Amino acid sequence: MAAVENRETQAMMNFREARQHYSQLLHPLYEAREAEAITDLVLESVTGKSRLQRITDRDACLTGVQQSRLQAAFDRLRLQAPVQYVLEEAWFHDLRLRVNEEVLIPRPETEELVEWIIQDQEKAPSKAQQLIDAGTGSGCIAIALKKTLPDLQTTGTDISAGALAVAAGNASRYGLDIGWIKADMLDETTWPAMPGCDILVSNPPYIRRSEAGAMAPHVRDHEPAQALFVPDEDPLLFYRALARLACRKLRPGGALYVEINEALGDSVAALFRKAGLNPVVLRQDLFGKDRMVKGSLG
Numbered sequence: 001m002a003a004v005e006n007r008e009t010q011a012m013m014n015f016r017e018a019r020q021h022y023s024q025l026l027h028p029l030y031e032a033r034e035a036e037a038i039t040d041l042v043l044e045s046v047t048g049k050s051r052l053q054r055i056t057d058r059d060a061c062l063t064g065v066q067q068s069r070l071q072a073a074f075d076r077l078r079l080q081a082p083v084q085y086v087l088e089e090a091w092f093h094d095l096r097l098r099v100n101e102e103v104l105i106p107r108p109e110t111e112e113l114v115e116w117i118i119q120d121q122e123k124a125p126s127k128a129q130q131l132i133d134a135g136t137g138s139g140c141i142a143i144a145l146k147k148t149l150p151d152l153q154t155t156g157t158d159i160s161a162g163a164l165a166v167a168a169g170n171a172s173r174y175g176l177d178i179g180w181i182k183a184d185m186l187d188e189t190t191w192p193a194m195p196g197c198d199i200l201v202s203n204p205p206y207i208r209r210s211e212a213g214a215m216a217p218h219v220r221d222h223e224p225a226q227a228l229f230v231p232d233e234d235p236l237l238f239y240r241a242l243a244r245l246a247c248r249k250l251r252p253g254g255a256l257y258v259e260i261n262e263a264l265g266d267s268v269a270a271l272f273r274k275a276g277l278n279p280v281v282l283r284q285d286l287f288g289k290d291r292m293v294k295g296s297l298g
Contacts, residue, residue: 093144102162128198139167204238243275265290
């Protein structure tokens with residue numbers, strides 16, 4: 001079957017035909033609008049032309065190289081690889097970041113966490129001097145905050161050397177001076193390498209293993225499991241560690257900001273209060289779901 005499809009696509013297609021052909025290939029996996037959106041992303045990446053340019057030049061033919069790259073991309077997409085991994089890039093807070101299977105794909109709800117910190121800093125009578133992004137992954141949080149708040153001394157930590165390499169490359173792309181430390185949120189022997197800070201932020205693993213069956217295959221089967229999942233019997237594992245880390249590293253008046261599983265908002269807030277963080281604020285995302293918690297020190 002694949003050989004037949006490859007022969008069918010050997011004839012040079014124009015932009016209009018390519019969009020129709022490749023979006024139809026994705027229809028068994030995605031609803032029509034999402035299949036078209038993914039196809040547009042790949043077409044723009046491969047051709048270097050925006051959707052408006054492709055509509056204007058809809059009868060222009062793709063080159064043989066472009067068509068070969070399209071076919072290779074869609075071969076991976078049909079195996080349910082996320083489009084961001086196929087293109088090796090994702091957008092976050094108006095930044096184009098490199099991503100691969102070493103890191104989670106940045107998501108809009110994490111942008112809301114970043115915006116919360118920025119808003120708090122804009123209102124603060126005394127600006128934060130030092131920030132730690134624990135479990136930095138692609139570096140999206142640290143990079144977005146450093147880009148927006150350039151005077152903020154910023155450090156990203158991760159257990160994965162591969163993730164730190166991706167994050168460092170993304171920071172270098174934007175000429176940002178960010179420190180990177182290999183450290184494990186769950187291993188206190190790695191914490192002394194981290195500086196004291198005014199802001200500690202993290203998007204830790206928070207999906208319970210029992211929730212995996214309800215997840216989209218392109219997330220469950222392709223994104224790094226160690227960055228996604230926590231044991232059902234201990235879903236607050238990382239939040240307990242972060243609360244201890246906050247009490248050890250935060251300066252007086254500092255704050256811990258975290259993204260959370262929407263089902264665990266009250267539990268995370270209670271845990272932070274018990275750890276001595278006060279006041280604690282539970283915040284909803286744009287869809288009205290419990291998604292972020294902030295705990296302040298003193």
